[in-house]
Amino acid sequence: MRSPHQANGTWTVEHVAALAAGPAQFAAADDVSIVQRWSSGWHSGDALWGTYRGAANAEPYEVVVDLRPALRDADVPRTRCTCPSRKVPCKHALALLLRWVRGDLVESDLDRLPDGAASWLARSAGSRTTSPPAAAAASEQTTEPGDQPAGDEPGPAVGEPLDAPPDLPPPDDTSGRDERVERMVAGLVELERWLRDRMRSGLADPSLASYATWDHLAARLVDARAGALANRVRRLAGLVGASPQWHGDVLAELGMLHLLARGGRSLPSLPSHLADSLATALGWQVRQADVLDGVPEIDTWDVIGRSDTREDRIEVRRTWLRGRTSARLAMVLSFAAYRQSLDRSLPVGTAVEADLHRYPGAGARAIVGARRSEVPAIRPSGMTLAAACEAAGASLAAEPWAERTVVTVDAAVTRSAGSWVVSDETGSLPCATGQRALGAVLGTTGGARSVMTAEWTPGGLLLLSVHLDDRTLDIGPRADRSFVEAA
Amino acid sequence: MNALIESPEVAPDGGDASSPSADAYWDELITVALLGTDRRRPPVPPAGPVADVVTDLDLVRGDSSDDARLLNHVATMALARRLAARPGPPATPLAPPPPDDRSWCPVAAVASWRTLVDDWPLLEDEWLARAIATGVRPSGDLLMDLLERHRVDVRRRQLVQHLAGSIVGWTSEHLGLAMAPAGPPLNQLVALPAIPLHPDVAIDLAGAAPAQFANAVVDVLAADAFSGADRRLLEHVLARCAPSALSDVERQLSRVADDARGAAAAAVLAELARTRTAMLDSFGTSS
Numbered sequence: 001m002r003s004p005h006q007a008n009g010t011w012t013v014e015h016v017a018a019l020a021a022g023p024a025q026f027a028a029a030d031d032v033s034i035v036q037r038w039s040s041g042w043h044s045g046d047a048l049w050g051t052y053r054g055a056a057n058a059e060p061y062e063v064v065v066d067l068r069p070a071l072r073d074a075d076v077p078r079t080r081c082t083c084p085s086r087k088v089p090c091k092h093a094l095a096l097l098l099r100w101v102r103g104d105l106v107e108s109d110l111d112r113l114p115d116g117a118a119s120w121l122a123r124s125a126g127s128r129t130t131s132p133p134a135a136a137a138a139s140e141q142t143t144e145p146g147d148q149p150a151g152d153e154p155g156p157a158v159g160e161p162l163d164a165p166p167d168l169p170p171p172d173d174t175s176g177r178d179e180r181v182e183r184m185v186a187g188l189v190e191l192e193r194w195l196r197d198r199m200r201s202g203l204a205d206p207s208l209a210s211y212a213t214w215d216h217l218a219a220r221l222v223d224a225r226a227g228a229l230a231n232r233v234r235r236l237a238g239l240v241g242a243s244p245q246w247h248g249d250v251l252a253e254l255g256m257l258h259l260l261a262r263g264g265r266s267l268p269s270l271p272s273h274l275a276d277s278l279a280t281a282l283g284w285q286v287r288q289a290d291v292l293d294g295v296p297e298i299d300t301w302d303v304i305g306r307s308d309t310r311e312d313r314i315e316v317r318r319t320w321l322r323g324r325t326s327a328r329l330a331m332v333l334s335f336a337a338y339r340q341s342l343d344r345s346l347p348v349g350t351a352v353e354a355d356l357h358r359y360p361g362a363g364a365r366a367i368v369g370a371r372r373s374e375v376p377a378i379r380p381s382g383m384t385l386a387a388a389c390e391a392a393g394a395s396l397a398a399e400p401w402a403e404r405t406v407v408t409v410d411a412a413v414t415r416s417a418g419s420w421v422v423s424d425e426t427g428s429l430p431c432a433t434g435q436r437a438l439g440a441v442l443g444t445t446g447g448a449r450s451v452m453t454a455e456w457t458p459g460g461l462l463l464l465s466v467h468l469d470d471r472t473l474d475i476g477p478r479a480d481r482s483f484v485e486a487a
Numbered sequence: 488m489n490a491l492i493e494s495p496e497v498a499p500d501g502g503d504a505s506s507p508s509a510d511a512y513w514d515e516l517i518t519v520a521l522l523g524t525d526r527r528r529p530p531v532p533p534a535g536p537v538a539d540v541v542t543d544l545d546l547v548r549g550d551s552s553d554d555a556r557l558l559n560h561v562a563t564m565a566l567a568r569r570l571a572a573r574p575g576p577p578a579t580p581l582a583p584p585p586p587d588d589r590s591w592c593p594v595a596a597v598a599s600w601r602t603l604v605d606d607w608p609l610l611e612d613e614w615l616a617r618a619i620a621t622g623v624r625p626s627g628d629l630l631m632d633l634l635e636r637h638r639v640d641v642r643r644r645q646l647v648q649h650l651a652g653s654i655v656g657w658t659s660e661h662l663g664l665a666m667a668p669a670g671p672p673l674n675q676l677v678a679l680p681a682i683p684l685h686p687d688v689a690i691d692l693a694g695a696a697p698a699q700f701a702n703a704v705v706d707v708l709a710a711d712a713f714s715g716a717d718r719r720l721l722e723h724v725l726a727r728c729a730p731s732a733l734s735d736v737e738r739q740l741s742r743v744a745d746d747a748r749g750a751a752a753a754a755v756l757a758e759l760a761r762t763r764t765a766m767l768d769s770f771g772t773s774s
Contacts, residue, residue: 202523427574
């Protein structure tokens with residue numbers, strides 16, 4: 001398959017996904033991006049244009065994308081489409097961008113541009129150079145950080161696609177920012193009202209068994225630019241009826257939503273690091289460029305675990321690193337839509353000397369910057385389960401809404417009361433691992449103690465890797481290879 | 488039912504979030520949440536840090552309704568339970584499997600297997616035979632992948648069971664995995680199954696000395712004696728030829744010019760030769 005980088009050097013499908021108003025719109029765009037639906041598709045250095053055929057008797061749509069804001073000003077591209085949709089960008093514009101990153105467009109010069117599109121492109125250039133606030137407003141329209149298709153906390157990780165194009169208004173554009181804050185706060189007020197209604201009517205209300213109930217709430221949070229919270233609500237929907245103790249699991253998560261909603265309405269009064277974490281957990285994005293501008297944390301980073309999860313139609317990969325000197329944890333996220341590839345540059349069991357740039361707040365989310373050299377990996381030491389609980393508690397105290405953190409333990413996998421547990425002399429914790437990973441651990445350790453890295457979740461430990469003397473086994477949940485390539 | 492405006496009461500017993508009374512309090516919160524505050528009022532928190540927090544929340548926030556108070560209590564208690572999570576009592580370790588002092592299958596060999604099952608599955612039988620002959624055992628992740636891959640192929644599953652040794656029965660018993668029935672003797676099991684060879688050309692090739700073999704393969708390609716559909720036969724020849732011929736073959740095939748007749752097939756066959764060589768080398772026993 002052709003790499004997106006072959007076509008344009010920088011943009012990837014993830015960038016396009018980040019422009020979509022949500023996974024549903026991105027999926028719709030993906031559907032209409034097939035070549036049979038287009039009678040033409042061109043690209044020049046600065047613009048894309050094409051004609052979408054649509055239904056047999058329908059009027060074709062002229063679609064134009066002005067790339068200059070993205071290529072020169074690190075802004076989002078401007079789009080124009082003759083379709084009746086009021087969404088900006090519409091699915092046809094996203095589809096054209098998808099075709100571009102896949103290398104499906106034919107290179108051309110602007111002479112082939114239809115007249116209307118050419119004049120729009122000229123006006124677009126004029127407005128961009130003469131009116132920065134307008135450009136910021138366009139950015140506000142076209143990219144909704146909260147609506148990003150993926151997200152899996154801990155904390156600031158929520159809803160933030162890796163390498164997403166910048167989508168916050170410039171710092172001096174306070175009007176756009178204020179408008180977004182107002183929308184988000186209104187959404188949080190509505191969320192709290194919804195939660196209180198649920199408390200009044202009770203969790204036994206049959207409507208909670210319907211996914212539509214949760215999806216509707218999630219959609220409203222997306223409208224409020226709190227997409228990360230929306231993703232969390234959708235995950236919560238999956239807990240209903242999922243286990244015998246689902247009432248408790250759902251209630252605890254509703255409590256976390258209450259905490260987030262309340263915290264979100266009090267952001268200005270919170271300490272800055274807590275406010276940063278919370279804002280990102282709600283769906284407020286940070287420009288990747290801003291993260292990379294921060295002071296790097298230089299260390300040798302051991303890659304200790306990996307875990308893939310499906311978020312609606314996006315596969316999310318969490319790669320966990322631990323600093324050899326600092327012992328600090330970091331988490332690198334990558335995202336892949338259907339038929340795209342997840343990041344494989346940080347294999348479990350390797351180590352890299354690199355700059356690490358952390359996102360604001362107390363979360364572990366980070367970006368790996370300059371990589372100096374790969375160094376031999378070392379086997380980490382494992383802690384007791386009691387110490388692991390302490391460590392997880394400390395991590396959660398810094399970021400109370402986090403859904404997971406990571407620990408490395410020296411313990412054995414065994415059974416207790418009919419369930420799989422991880423145990424040592426200090427106690428035992430539930431094992432939330434699937435059969436394949438359990439078999440990998442048992443087949444390697446024979447039930448003996450070993451050093452293992454696991455994600456700590458409210459449901460128990462999810463085993464990610466087994467550290468042997470000469471190798472590390474990567475046993476974390478892996479993306480379905482029929483969905484993403486080269487998982 | 489409307490709540491009365493009041494300070495939360497605090498039960499006299501209880502303390503931290505993991506104490507029995509805290510558990511009972513959480514259970515009671517679940518019950519109230521299930522029924523709804525229209526039917527039942529939130530319970531009184533046991534005295535302790537959680538009660539202090541919810542008291543502050545209710546008072547400072549001015550949350551007077553039962554539903555708002557229930558949410559405050561639930562959020563505080565859920566957070567406290569996560570922060571204060573402690574291990575349960577230690578569990579008895581599993582009875583260990585019979586000892587197996589063989590060394591792990593080399594990392595390179597594991598990587599080789601993962602490559603060839605994707606690209607050159609016709610080499611897998613030789614990989615399994617070589618692994619058994621080398622006397623290594625698979626790590627658990629490789630074992631699970633092998634079992635999953637050969638879940639319906641009895642002969643290969645038997646080979647995997649031979650390779651894994653006693654751990655496979657032990658693991659299967661604990662996880663409820665199906666075991667293949669005992670098969671034929673190992674020497675029969677590891678014998679590479681026959682694969683189709685071209686009756687006129689390939690059999691002669693398979694019997695040739697390495698240098699002759701390499702030249703003959705290139706000659707066959709150059710003469711276009713094989714159609715595209717027949718390329719599979721040459722692949723089979725390369726999969727079964729003497730390992731000592733592989734380097735000659737790969738070198739000769741790599742010399743075929745890009746625009747020469749059969750160049751595409753030569754590139755594919757060279758890749759196969761390289762993969763097989765790497766596979767054999769990965770066990771440290773290439774010959």
